[in-house]
Amino acid sequence: MGLLRKIRDTGRVAEPAPPRPEGGVPAKARELGGSVQVRCVDAGSCNGCEIEIAAAFNPVYDAERYGARLVASPRHADVALVTGPVTRNMAQPLRRTVAAMGEPRLVVAVGDCAINCGEFAGGYGVEGAVSDVVPVDLQVPGCPPEPAEIIAALRRVTGR
């Protein structure tokens, strides 16, 4: 009964949706039509970006309301959210993950590290930025990027 009272007292915590992000829907994403399944790949991140991605799917930001959903298998996914500089050990798995996704598929690089290796550029274990390993469609800069920015990128894909 405690939970019921809590639900009643809390009510809706999702913040009102901000206006549509600028920049049109990428050509590949037009076919998706408001539904995007997302698979996260941590290619060597410090987990800062992971925390922000998790926050983007919490009740406050509620990325699901725009039609994005996290899934367990890249086979089910349309979008790979890749974080961190790609380490040597993760380069091959990242390629395989993207290859495992059916067409049309998009890759979103989340965070400065994913875009240009950020702090870890030139590190001995770093293979390179995400775009050096797989073609990247969208970028979300920031170290780490705010949940709102991640959501903005996802909204550009879902078009909602």
Place this chain on the structure above:
Amino acid sequence: MPAGASGDHRRAAESDGAVSVIPAALATATALGGAGALAGCSLPRGMRIPVVGALTAGVGVGGGAVGVAALGGSRWAAALPGVLPLAGTHLAVDALAGLFMAIAGAVVAAVAVYGIGYAAGHGPHGLGSRTAQAVLPLFALTLVLVPVAASVSTFLVLWELMALASLLLVLAEHRERASVRQAGVWYAVMTHLGLVLLLIGFALFAAQAGGETFAALRAGAHTVSPMVRGLVFVLVAAAFTSKAGAVPLHAWLPRAHPEAPSPVSALMSAAMVNLGIYGLVRTGLDLLGGGPAWWWLGLMATGGASAVYGILQAAMASDLKRLLAYSTSENMGLVLIGVGASGLFAAYGDRPLAALALAAALLHVVNHAAFKALLFCAAGSVLRATGLRDLDRLGGLRPRMPVTAGLFALAALGAVALPPGNGFISEWLLLQSLIHGLAVPGVAVAVVLPLSVALIALSAGIAAAVFVKALGVGFFARPRSEQAADAKEAPPLMLAGMGLLGAGCAALALVPGLLGDGLDRAVGAVGLPGSGAVAGGGLKVRLADVSATLSPLWVVAALTAALLLAVGLPRLYGRRRRRANARLWDCGGGAPTPRMAYTATSFAEPLQRVFDDVLAPEQDVNVTPVRESAYLVERVRFQHRVPDRIEHRLYEPVLRALAGAGQASRRLAGGSVHLYLGYGFVGLVVLLLILAVGW
């Protein structure tokens, strides 16, 4: 030699004036069986196998023709006084016998064709050997002939011949594996214990009823005192349920069936165990004319226990043929539930319902024979192609042996009792008879029927898991060993044999109505009214105030239509992209090796945990540390075994006690001649004393 002997008396049989095909077909079958035995003994190896196979198939066709004729309504009886000394031979064919003959004949014919291909690929020993080829037609012949027997002595002689022939065939591969010999010993001991029980039971019955022909028994049954009747039933039922592989007298079955050559396993599992059911129905319902409720409750309890225990052991088995053997135990359990329910309803006076339950049980016998013969044959193809029975090392056979895999899938569909398989139809009928049985008054009925339904449902559920395991682990995925990777499709004759069985399965699944009248006549042979449950394209249950219908053909048609719909509609909408091939999703790591795939053992693990208390699995972990430090592990040995617990708890104490008795008796044999003579003398004196006191 029986073949020659009955050949002499063919004229005696025909002179009875029967105008049907029965005597002719019987005589042909017998002659072919004898010829087959002779051919097996005398022909050179190259010719031996095809000739014997063809003759055996002829035996099957002949027996099947008799069965079909009897199911069609013909009856035939004959007495051949000269064939057996003392009692003579009595033969009779009615619809009940006909049903079992038809099953045996069909199975024999198909398996014989399969056996030609199977035996040809083997070495000088095994099924292709002189002995095995000589015995095979005889075994086939006895399978067909046992239901024809119409007197106790004839029945017992044929029964024993069948047991001996099958024993020799079980031992066919004894040079290749030591376990075959062990299985042979178990089988020999248990089947002969069964024979002893039968002998005592029938002797008692015949003595009390005043005659040893079945007709005399039937006529005299009501004069026998209830206690003797009960004793007779218990003795005979113990023997027959043991032959049917029901718990707790099943121990021979999971040993003998896997170790026999596969065609023989198929014959045993699809035709021989049925005769246990035949004997039970014949004696319990026909000769004894039914009995009090406790007989049938006992039978239902045995059936329920066999069904659940058998399928649980099958779920744990990773040996493909052992799995199939335990599944036989399960299916015979279901049949026993049906037979028991039939007797129970009859005991309470509801004869239409009793007829329905018996029809369900008999239909399940037919269905089981069809799919189990096919399953064993397919397992035999796998064994022949890979040399493996261990599911944990099979896999990946679907692309390598597509026809075998497809036929195995067809049979497995029958075995899991789901539509559109053939097993579903008989289990549906069985469930209907039990569900409607609550109309029968009586506390026992009200308590037992829901439990029976639950047990049937549980065994059906686990059966689904079992055959998903057998098919999914054994045939799908990727090969887990080199032998499996090198597998080749079976030769055409084997495929032809399996194809016949597969056609049988499909026919039974789609148009069970073909069996309708025959089934009614078979049920009528024990004096129950025909239920008319299986007719035309569908199944109807229509009793006083209950009704239910099922038309398998409609279900299949609807499924096909729905499948087309499900495939077609998305195509209409979706943009046609070409199907892409991709590597398996390996979580980004290296490609998953077959070692990572689920094996049969791991597949069964959750079920094993759930039924921990029943199965009592044994686990053994041995950690060997390196010499320098106890903390560094050099080797870990993990052993896991699911023993047959009933065997463990029931048989081992008995065996130990017997061994103890043997030890004790050895002490009596001191080696002194005087001592032995003394025993004889004391024995004589005691006997005389007893006589003097008694009379």
Place this chain on the structure above:
Amino acid sequence: MSTGLYTQLLDLACGAFLLAAVIVLWVRELTAIVRVFALQGISLAALAVLLGGHEHRWDLVGVGVGIGLLRAGVLPHLMRRALAVLTADRQRYGTAATETRETQPLINVAASLLTAALLTLLAYAVARPLTELHPTPATRALPVGLAVVLIGFFVLVTRRRALSQVVGFLLLDNGITATAFLATSGVPLIVELGVSFDVLLAVLVLQILTTRMREAFGTTDIDDLRELHD
């Protein structure tokens, strides 16, 4: 009250009565067990009131109300208090959870549920001849009372916590009371009062015992009583 409605309501009360016993076997949380027990008390009371109302025996209605007060009010309250004392005591050591849950019954939950199924069937089989003597809606529900007696006994045998033992004992008693009601349409008032008083006494004794046990062993797992043997 029409006979049809009366039968319906009686069956419903009996169903709830039996279901409550089953749920006691099913759940592990002791507070939930106590709550379910209170519900069972209510259904028992309803049973008595229904029977009394149907046969116009107002003393029976009175007994029903009394039973309701005792079994759905007083006894659960006493048990809750005992539980509260236990947890308050244990909170300090952070082991409250182990003390308020029937974590490891002697026979696991799935098996005890299946056993309960068999016990119910047994009760039906045993009560059948009795029912046939005088088939009324009330006697037809007789097996329910018997089944609860058996289940109560089963709880008593297989549960470890002293409190669940108390509940088992009370289930047993509820079952006996229900059987009495259904078989003879109520025991004499004075007997019922005496029995209820006994039960109250027994609970108090058990409560004291529980407290003593806790002081002596620090737990109410009655397996620890074996130590007394040594």
Place this chain on the structure above:
Amino acid sequence: MSTAVGYTAVAGQIVVVGAGAPLLTGWMRQVRARLEGRAGAGVLQPWRDARKLLRKEPISPVGTGPAFRTAPALLVATTVVAAALVPLLSTDTPVSGHADLIVVVALIALGTLVLALAGLDTGTAFGGMGASREMTVAALVEPTILLSVFALSIPAGTTNIPAIVHGAVDEPARLASPAGLLATAALAVAVLAETGRIPVDNPSTHLELTMIHEAMVLEYAGPDLALVELGAQMRLTLLLGLLSSLFVPWGIATSPSWAALAVALVLFAAKLTLLGAVLAAAEVFWAKVRLFRVPELLAGSFLLALLAVTASYFLSGAS
């Protein structure tokens, strides 16, 4: 005229289950989202997902065969046939005589089995794991379901669903009897287990090791995945519909008339909306139980079913 209405009813049932299933799922997600304080993706989201998946590229992983390829369509097909047989809208359909409740149960089990085989066909560790668990749960659910069927068919005297539903409409007291209530509870648990909902399985988990159903379908993509998801959604709709037909049968058309059919359609939608909301709300309050606690749950529901049988036999039914 009457057969036309009958066939329309059957077609209507199939269409309602097929088209309504994603909506029901969307509705349940929406209810759940609201209770969690989210905004939710909207009721139409599962349809959007399906539309997108149909447009995507189908993928056949290497080494998989016909079992993997045909399983999604078979899953949907079994559910469609079952939907035609269950009297969701009308008890008076031309197909109802061909099969009964046992067949419906068996068809649903067939769908489970087909998907389990597909899981094993991939030869991955997760596929096998999911198949193994799914079959274990399915095996244990079977006795509960059949006993509930048994309990329901005792008062009706048949296992034909239209007859059972018809009887319940005529005699509502049957539903409020202990047998009816116990059977409802038992069947409800069985439905949760069959459809892989909390507390047996969590349909929205991402953690492979806790998966049952999802683990089997990890390899599916594109249109195949769309069919698998549609199949799962249809099964949920169908089984909830079956529950509502059996236990709240009012409104189902019992005579061949267009008006009755229209009323039935509206009421069916209302019933399912309500049931879905209740289920979704309940899932917020429950946690998934450990896999090896599931047998406990199923043993409990089995006991309920058995009690239902005995109650319907002893209390009011037979004597």
